[in-house]
Amino acid sequence: MRTSSLGRFLLVAALLAGAGAASAASRKRDEVEAQKLDGAGLLVREGEWVRARASLEEVDPKAAGLDQGRLYTLIGLVELHDKRGQEAVAAFTRALTVATEGRELLHLHLARAHLLTGEAAAAITAIDAAGPVGEALPGTWLLRAQAEEARGRTDAAWDALREGEARFPDQPEARRRQVFLLVRLGLFREARELGERLLARPEANADDAVAIAEALRQGGETREAMTLLEAACLREGENRDLLVQAARAALDDGLPLTAGRFLERAAALDPALSLEAAEAYRRGGNLDAALLANGRVIDPTAKARQRLGLLLEAEEWERALALDERLLRLGLGTDDGVAYGLAYAAFRLGDLDTAERWLRDIADPDAFRRATELRAAMAACAETGCS
Numbered sequence: 001m002r003t004s005s006l007g008r009f010l011l012v013a014a015l016l017a018g019a020g021a022a023s024a025a026s027r028k029r030d031e032v033e034a035q036k037l038d039g040a041g042l043l044v045r046e047g048e049w050v051r052a053r054a055s056l057e058e059v060d061p062k063a064a065g066l067d068q069g070r071l072y073t074l075i076g077l078v079e080l081h082d083k084r085g086q087e088a089v090a091a092f093t094r095a096l097t098v099a100t101e102g103r104e105l106l107h108l109h110l111a112r113a114h115l116l117t118g119e120a121a122a123a124i125t126a127i128d129a130a131g132p133v134g135e136a137l138p139g140t141w142l143l144r145a146q147a148e149e150a151r152g153r154t155d156a157a158w159d160a161l162r163e164g165e166a167r168f169p170d171q172p173e174a175r176r177r178q179v180f181l182l183v184r185l186g187l188f189r190e191a192r193e194l195g196e197r198l199l200a201r202p203e204a205n206a207d208d209a210v211a212i213a214e215a216l217r218q219g220g221e222t223r224e225a226m227t228l229l230e231a232a233c234l235r236e237g238e239n240r241d242l243l244v245q246a247a248r249a250a251l252d253d254g255l256p257l258t259a260g261r262f263l264e265r266a267a268a269l270d271p272a273l274s275l276e277a278a279e280a281y282r283r284g285g286n287l288d289a290a291l292l293a294n295g296r297v298i299d300p301t302a303k304a305r306q307r308l309g310l311l312l313e314a315e316e317w318e319r320a321l322a323l324d325e326r327l328l329r330l331g332l333g334t335d336d337g338v339a340y341g342l343a344y345a346a347f348r349l350g351d352l353d354t355a356e357r358w359l360r361d362i363a364d365p366d367a368f369r370r371a372t373e374l375r376a377a378m379a380a381c382a383e384t385g386c387s
Contacts, residue, residue, distance in 0.1 A: 033063035037071055044074055053078045069099030076109055085116030104133035111143055120150035138168040142177060149181065157181060172198065172208060179212050183219040191216060192224045199232060206232065206239045213245050222253035240269045247280065257284035264293060271298050278306060287314045301330050308341050320345040321354075336364035340371055352378050 036059045043052035056075055061068065076091030092110040099106060111126035124147050127134060134140040141164025148156035158181060164174035175198045182191035195212040198204060209232035216225040229246040233239060243266035250259035260280035267273040274296040281290035290310050297303035304326050311320035324333075324342055332338045343358035355378060359371045 029060075029063065033060050033066055037066065037074070040074055041070065044077055049078055049081050053082075069095050069101075071095075073099070073102075073106060073109070076113065080109065080113055080116070083116055085113055085118075088113035089117060089119075104130040108134055108137075108140060108143065111147065115143075115147060115150060118150075120147045123147040124151070135167075138164060138171045138173070140164075141167070142173060145174075145177060145181070149184075154181065154185060170203075172201075172203065176208065176211050180215045183215040183221070186219070188216065188219060188221045188224055191219075192221070192228060195228060196231070199228070199235070206236050206242050209236070210241050210245045213249065217245075217249045217252060220252075222249040225249040226253070226258075238265060238269060240266050240273075243269075244273070247276075251280065255284075256280045257286060260284055260286070260289060260293070264289075267293070267296060271296060275299070275302055275306060278310070282310060282313065301332065304330055305332060305335075305338065308338060312341050312345060315348075317345045317348045321349065321351075334361070336362045336367035340367045340374070343371070344374060347374060347378060347381075350381075352382060 036055060040052050040055040040059065043049075043055055052074070056071070056078065059066070059071060061071060072091045072095035076088045076095060079085075079088035079091055089110065092106055092113055096103060096106050096110070107126045107129040111123040111130075114120070114123035114126060124144070127140060127144050127147065130140065141160050145157040145160035145164070148154075148160055158178070161174045161178050161181065164171070165178070168174065175194070179191050179195045179198065182188075182194060191212075195216075198212065199209055209229060213225040213229050213232075216222075216228065226246050226249045229242050229249070233242050233246075236242065243262045247259040247262035247266070250256070250262060257280070260277050263273050263277035263280055267277050274293050278290045278293035278297065281287070281293055287310060291307070291314075294303060294307050294310060297306065304323060308320055308323050308327065311317075311323070321342060327333060327338055327342070339358045339362055343355040346352075346355035346358065355374070359375065362368050362371045
């Protein structure tokens with residue numbers, strides 16, 4: 001009898017020990033899943049979106065004690081960043097069913113997701129659900145304006161921007177958005193005037209001018225954009241971004257020489273822009289200015305390739321052909337476009353053997369077609385004599 005009791009005791013002890021070990025193992029697994037979620041949250045904060053998605057996919061959503069609200073919020077943020085609207089809506093909606101804290105911000109995230117899917121009315125509903133907490137954030141009014149405009153309610157969008165400006169006078173974004181809205185409405189004079197008032201404020205900077213000018217440029221008001229940027233340069237001093245933006249507006253307006261001058265000034269601050277300055281001058285037909293700008297290009301490969309093109313366009317055949325050794329040193333001898341350019345220069349100089357040598361290995365279909373045409377001209381030249 002005592003032996004039977006002892007056996008039962010040992011059996012129960014073994015079962016309890018096994019249950020305890022299983023419970024410890026389960027807790028360990030749950031801790032690992034929580035750590036994975038923490039790691040994914042850190043990746044989201046750091047903007048490591050690809051790694052964050054991969055990390056979230058490894059989290060077991062069924063782990064005991066896992067913060068489900070946080071899990072689906074992070075999933076929604078990743079989907080929102082990747083502009084996957086339907087997936088973001090689903091994730092934030094799921095998060096709202098389990099989250100006990102931060103629900104107001106979740107509603108704002110949900111509003112952004114609804115805007116991605118084109119559901120502007122649902123976005124407004126979500127913004128309203130954020131309540132006073134949402135109203136205390138500058139971004140909420142920008143979001144409301146975006147949603148109202150998406151619904152075609154431009155007056156309501158304007159009112160939201162004005163309310164945001166009134167509540168947060170130190171935040172310039174609402175005033176910028178007012179300019180953008182006026183541009184989209186085709187009210188370009190009003191947009192420029194409001195932009196000038198914004199730029200006259202002490203806290204205005206070059207970024208404000210670039211943003212406003214870009215809105216005008218996209219609206220087709222390139223002259224207005226250039227005028228605003230020139231004024232900003234006088235106020236701010238020579239500024240790379242202002243000058244590049246002015247060049248874009250000039251190109252849109254069909255003024256490549258003006259663009260070249262803007263880019264040349266910008267290249268004094270950022271030499272990498274010399275290549276673009278040379279190209280703008282080339283488009284404007286000022287090959288001398290283009291060659292001067294090309295002389296300041298830093299990248300030797302890009303510089304040599306562009307210089308060959310400029311010399312060919314200028315019909316400077318001898319100077320173009322003289323680039324052959326430099327082009328070979330830079331590894332451009334196997335570039336079919338370069339080879340054709342050198343062959344054409346040799347042909348124009350009457351050096352048919354050199355021309356044929358450069359044409360020999362061309363394989364690119366477009367360059368090969370041109371090479372075939374050039375060979376026909378070379379054959380005719382050999383028969384009748386080149387003039």
